[in-house]
Amino acid sequence: MKTYYVGKLGTAEGIALVFGLVVSRLFLSGMADGIRGNGQLYWLSMILFTMIPLVVLFMMVYVTNSVSGDIVAVCQHLVGKVGAWLILVAYIGMFFGNSALVLRQYAEYTLSTALPRAEFQLVIVWYAVAAGIICYLGIEALCRTSYILLPFMLGGLILILVMVNPFYVVYNLTPWQGNGIMTAVQSGIHDAGYNLGVLSLVFLSSAFQNAKTIKSAAIYALGGSLVLRIVYMLVYTMVFGVAVGGEKAMPFFELARLVYLNQYIQRIEALFIVVWVIFGLLAIAGSMYIGLYLIVVLLKLPALRSIVPLGVMIVANLAMLPPDIGYTIQVDQLLIQVTQMGIYLFPGILFVMALVKNRREKSCTSI
Amino acid sequence: MYFHLMLLTGLLGMSILLLGCNGAKELDQRANVVAIGLDTAEQEGMSRVSYQFAVPQVEGGKDDASKGAVVITNTAASLAEGLNLLSSEIALQPTLAHIKVIVIGEELARKGLDKVLEPFMRYREYRGTMFVVVTRGTAKKFLEKNKPVFVTSMAKYYEEMLVNGQDTGYFLGTTLHQYYIRLKSKSAQPYMSLVGINPNSGEGEISTRKVPGGKIDGYSAGDIPRSGGDAIEFAGTAIFDGDKMVGTLSTTETRMLAMLLGNYHNGFIVVEDPFDSKSIVNINLHLGSKPKINVALVEDRPVIHVSILLEGEISSIPSGINYEQGGGYLNSLETQINKVYSQEMMSVIKRTQELNADVAGFGYYLRPAFQSNKEYEDYKWNGKYSQSEVSIEVNTQIRRNGLMLRTVPTE
Numbered sequence: 216m217k218t219y220y221v222g223k224l225g226t227a228e229g230i231a232l233v234f235g236l237v238v239s240r241l242f243l244s245g246m247a248d249g250i251r252g253n254g255q256l257y258w259l260s261m262i263l264f265t266m267i268p269l270v271v272l273f274m275m276v277y278v279t280n281s282v283s284g285d286i287v288a289v290c291q292h293l294v295g296k297v298g299a300w301l302i303l304v305a306y307i308g309m310f311f312g313n314s315a316l317v318l319r320q321y322a323e324y325t326l327s328t329a330l331p332r333a334e335f336q337l338v339i340v341w342y343a344v345a346a347g348i349i350c351y352l353g354i355e356a357l358c359r360t361s362y363i364l365l366p367f368m369l370g371g372l373i374l375i376l377v378m379v380n381p382f383y384v385v386y387n388l389t390p391w392q393g394n395g396i397m398t399a400v401q402s403g404i405h406d407a408g409y410n411l412g413v414l415s416l417v418f419l420s421s422a423f424q425n426a427k428t429i430k431s432a433a434i435y436a437l438g439g440s441l442v443l444r445i446v447y448m449l450v451y452t453m454v455f456g457v458a459v460g461g462e463k464a465m466p467f468f469e470l471a472r473l474v475y476l477n478q479y480i481q482r483i484e485a486l487f488i489v490v491w492v493i494f495g496l497l498a499i500a501g502s503m504y505i506g507l508y509l510i511v512v513l514l515k516l517p518a519l520r521s522i523v524p525l526g527v528m529i530v531a532n533l534a535m536l537p538p539d540i541g542y543t544i545q546v547d548q549l550l551i552q553v554t555q556m557g558i559y560l561f562p563g564i565l566f567v568m569a570l571v572k573n574r575r576e577k578s579c580t581s582i
Numbered sequence: 583m584y585f586h587l588m589l590l591t592g593l594l595g596m597s598i599l600l601l602g603c604n605g606a607k608e609l610d611q612r613a614n615v616v617a618i619g620l621d622t623a624e625q626e627g628m629s630r631v632s633y634q635f636a637v638p639q640v641e642g643g644k645d646d647a648s649k650g651a652v653v654i655t656n657t658a659a660s661l662a663e664g665l666n667l668l669s670s671e672i673a674l675q676p677t678l679a680h681i682k683v684i685v686i687g688e689e690l691a692r693k694g695l696d697k698v699l700e701p702f703m704r705y706r707e708y709r710g711t712m713f714v715v716v717t718r719g720t721a722k723k724f725l726e727k728n729k730p731v732f733v734t735s736m737a738k739y740y741e742e743m744l745v746n747g748q749d750t751g752y753f754l755g756t757t758l759h760q761y762y763i764r765l766k767s768k769s770a771q772p773y774m775s776l777v778g779i780n781p782n783s784g785e786g787e788i789s790t791r792k793v794p795g796g797k798i799d800g801y802s803a804g805d806i807p808r809s810g811g812d813a814i815e816f817a818g819t820a821i822f823d824g825d826k827m828v829g830t831l832s833t834t835e836t837r838m839l840a841m842l843l844g845n846y847h848n849g850f851i852v853v854e855d856p857f858d859s860k861s862i863v864n865i866n867l868h869l870g871s872k873p874k875i876n877v878a879l880v881e882d883r884p885v886i887h888v889s890i891l892l893e894g895e896i897s898s899i900p901s902g903i904n905y906e907q908g909g910g911y912l913n914s915l916e917t918q919i920n921k922v923y924s925q926e927m928m929s930v931i932k933r934t935q936e937l938n939a940d941v942a943g944f945g946y947y948l949r950p951a952f953q954s955n956k957e958y959e960d961y962k963w964n965g966k967y968s969q970s971e972v973s974i975e976v977n978t979q980i981r982r983n984g985l986m987l988r989t990v991p992t993e
Contacts, residue, residue: 254955327706341596348593382759386769386946392954457955458766462703473759475711478741482709 224423228358229416229432230439232501235361236412237440239498242467242491243320244544245409246451251461253402254393255452258445263403265441268410271558272433274566275417276426281569286418287512293568300513302561306418307509309411309550309557311526314502315533316547318342321495323540324465329488339534342499347527349500350507351520354422357504361497369443371490375467375483376450378474383453393457408554413437414562415505464540467491503530613674616651616737619721620698621687623657629690629698630657631664632722633676639734651736653725661701678707682740684714684758685721685777691820691827699825702758710759713744716820716827718778718804727779728814743816744775750849751840752833753777753803753816765825768959769945771938773839776818776830778804782811789818789832793925795918797852797862800832821939823964828937831930838923838930841890842942844872850897853922856914861901863915867894870979877947877970884963884970886944888927892919895982902991906983919978927974940967 224232249257282289290299322338330338349357393399413436416429423429451466454473463469468491471484504519507526511519537543619632632655639650654671658664668676690698702708717724730739744755753775764772786807790800801807803817819831819839831839840846848868855861870891877886896905896915905911934941945963952958 331706344596348589384763384946386949387767389949390952390954390958391950394956395954456763456767458768459763469710472709473711475757477745478738481711 224355224358224419224428226428226431226435227362228355229423229428230436231361231365232354232358232415232419233413233432233436234365234440235494235497236415236501237410237437238443239317239321239494240409241444241447242465242494243317243324243547244464244466246448246466247461247463248544248548249402249406250448250452250457252394253399254457255388255391256393256396256399257402257448257452259396259399260403260406261441261444261448263400264406264409265437265444267404267407268413268558269433269437271407271562272413272417273430275414275562276420276429278562278565278569279417279420280426281573285421285512286509287515290565293565293572298564302565303509303513305561306414306557307506307513309554310415310502310506310509311529311533312550312553313411314346314499314506315530315536316543316550317495317502318346318499318530319534319537319543320540320547321492321499322534323543324468325488325492328465328468329485329492336535339531342496343527343531343534345496346500346503346530347523349496350504350526351523353520354419354504354508357497357500361501364493364497368490368494371487372443372447372467375471375474375487376446378476378480378483379450379454379470381475382473383450384456385453387453387456388449405555406551407558408551410437410440411554411557412501412505414557415501418505418509499530503527607675611674612677613672614677614680614737616680617683617685617725617740618661618678618681619653619655619685619687619717619725620690621720621722622690622693625657628657628659629661629664630655630687630720630722631661632656632685632725633664633668634725634728634736635672635676636680636736650730650734651725651728653722655722662705678705679709680737681708681712682737683744684712685724686714686716686774687721688716688718688820688827689720691716691774691822694824694826695822696825699758699762703762708758710757710762712758713740713775714756714758714761715744715775715777715816718776718802724777724779724814729812731812747816748775748840748845749847751837751846752818752849753836754819754840754843754845764943765822767945769940769949769963770943771824771940771964772822773939773941774820774822775816776803776820777814777816778802779813780804780806780808780815782809782813784809789830790834790929792834793922793929795854796922796926797854798834800834800836802830802832806833819941821934821937821941823937823939828939829933831933831941834926835930835933838927839941841869841892841923841927842873842875842888842930844869851894851919851922853915853918855899855901855903856918857903857911858901862898863896863901863905863918864898865894865915865919865980866897867892867919867978869893875944875947877944877951879948879951880971884944884948884966886931886947886970886972887975888931888972889975890923890927890977892923892976892978894919894978894980895984896980897984899989902989904989904991905980906986906988912980916978916980920976923976923978924974927976928972931972931974935968935970935972938964938968940964944970 253260279289282292290302325338413433471487474483475481503526614636615633616636617634621630623630632653635652656664656667733739748755756774761772764770787805788799789802792799803815817833819836820827821829846869851865851867852862855863870893874889
């Protein structure tokens, strides 16, 4: 038994893992880009880019149920050794890329908001090391910590959305079609990579109790994140409108800065920074863990912990590569486009191969 | 065991390093700016930036309130350079995170604020909840003359004034966020509170004459007939077309704007007694509900219908006429108020149409009539506002008579 096959994780831990992975970008500039591109109809895009990965997850659960073994065995059985390597190396790249880019953006926003005089490298290293420690403690620690923190963090976020109500302008939600229905549909299909994290449930399937646990976790996590995203998007649009909403580098931070209920309840964003730092850390750690896990199973290594420092160094160095925040956001957008392979292409191939295999087996049995 | 000990030591060491105290500045090392004043400078391409600093004092102590603030003015190429220069002028580190208000000189406001206010939206120490006001005259003089009477804290003065003082609707506290959102919305034009320095001579200047049936004249900041107290006053509204100030509204006009915006909280109105033209009736009025505004397109022309519900309580009937008995008396009084307010409101809307400044935000109500942002933007609301046809319906309900059940006539 390898140390990373836990097999004790339930629905709650799955929800926390996926939620942490997919919600982290809520605090980054993605919302501003989405509002600018789609206008008031961004919610439709959100529904699409949440539902598509959910369907993909169900396809992948079907695939893993068709073939016994971990994700490497499944891939090797369906697409051969070279195919399996290609697919899993691509996923490793996506998860490490995600971890590095999320790390860089959180580090940049930490520098812009909380610690403007801190050294850039120090902040990067701090995030990377903290994420590394979480990874080192293992997937159980990561998931259960996330689950314990989740209600408090969600409560904090919802409180901010409520407290900016003096600035709501409901008419900012009109014209209701925003920049057009087709634009929103296309954007929803393109941006499905935002929820790539849900596939972590399939990759770590051996750590979960059974397929039903994985499905439930995916439904609750993606459903919850969808509701949160839509509520956030509606409030953000009501407060800033489409024009100004598209200008902001840190949409959620800007919302928190607007809280002004009276002389005593204002300037609360400093408290809120702690919330998004925790979300960021969990997302960086989660993505890094999945990347490391895939390396471990691909190379058939006996333990994951020993390569955590390697992962920390890779992620920290990748994060420091982009020269500025503008370029980082561009690369991040590129990564979201690349992750379409991880949402559409690879699961599609594996699903078709699993279907073909099952039909062949059925026809053989009937003879 | 050894590894866990090392890990624990490392984590503890890291937590000590991350306390954030290495970059900390104590309170007595900071100079908190509570207000910034912006004016045009004589030199081309330069601005005059005035900083009003809070000088810590004991609330309720014997300190002179006028010493609660210090104003320093720099002429600089930009706000950032103004801040650099400050470091050469004061021993403490200037901190902008506690700014309550940005005061803009009228001349600068009329030239345009686009380039002036941009840094306020970008730099982290500024925030959208800062209030913005336009002063008649220069911002420098406004800040220098401001000597609050009732509070020693300048920050508290601005906050109390701009948050609570606007209840009567004679001025409207506007935040930088609200200004900026309107500037970019293509559905409304920005506005700011108008402030000024009163000569304290006891004489004033009327900006808006009372309408028939009404008994209240409108004043602008600096023109209220009074003597005593702080020289500073907040009265009226500066209205903008885009980023340029194009006109002002008086106190009574601003109250109409407050009603249209749904921001009118509570205030006394004085109208002519319908049964005794030499007497007046005072009513304490508030909005009974948010204004119902409908904007529709009729043959591509905007048609605006405004419906306002006001609820009130009689606070004074000097004529002694028994309005409390209800029926026709009360109806006549309500009709009088409706007539006065309809006229005042129509006059304000016409004035804003002449200035092409939709400060009431009627454009927002038109947005649902379009399906997409492109359709709406192509319609170009701000250019069409002046052509709108407007109808107003004011409905007043006097709900209470104050503390008197009836008025017994004197002999």
